Amino acid sequence: MSIQFSSEDMFNLSKSFHDLSTALGDFRYSNWNELNQEQRADLEAKQWTLFNMSSDLNATSVVLKVELFDEDIKTLKSCVVDMQAAAQKIEDIKHAIAIAAKAVAFGGAIYLAVSTGDVAAMIAAATSLMQEINVNV
Known part of the structure; x- marks a missing residue:
């Protein structure tokens, strides 16, 4: 069923x-002295x-019309639930950087799905992000 x-x-x-972006910013500031300049800039x-x-x-x-x-x-x-809970799991x-990178890839896959209909790539990216968030849970 579609x-x-x-x-x-x-x-x-x-x-x-938005929540994940905020959590990453909070992590960056909370750990400022432990992070080097490259890590802070990447995050x-x-x-x-x-x-x-x-x-x-x-x-x-937008409504995903795929x-x-x-x-x-x-x-x-x-994935939405896991992204909202990510702050407690970093x-x-x-x-933090691995979660952020996979979230960026997931966002890109959403745009790809909207423009090309490639749902498989979007679902794969969402699954990869959830696995990264929950890696040690």
């Missing part, structure tokens, strides 16, 4: 990108990318 990702779902996804760049993705997703009030199945919707909703700078 379903669309609702505007409320998209809002929640947008918010999860800040990814933080801003995620923040901008959040803004783009929210501003367009062929999604129940399992795809469940994966995307699980263990160190390496984990």
Whole structure:
């Protein structure tokens, strides 16, 4: 059965990108003295990318108009939950940067899915992000 990702779902996804961006910024400032300049800069760049993705997703009030199945919707909703809980799961700078990188890839996969219909890449990126967030859980 094919379903669309609702505007409320998209809002929640947008918010999860925002929340993860904020969590990464909080981590960066909380660990400022333990991070080197390169780590701080890398985390800040990814933080801003995620923040901008959040803004783009929210501003367009887009509905994912691609062929999604129940399992795809469940994966995307699980990813939203995991992204919102990521702040409590970040263990160190390496984990923070890995989560941020996979979140950026997931955001890119969303744009790819919207423009090409490539749902498989989006679901794979969401799954990869969830695995990274929950790596030691």
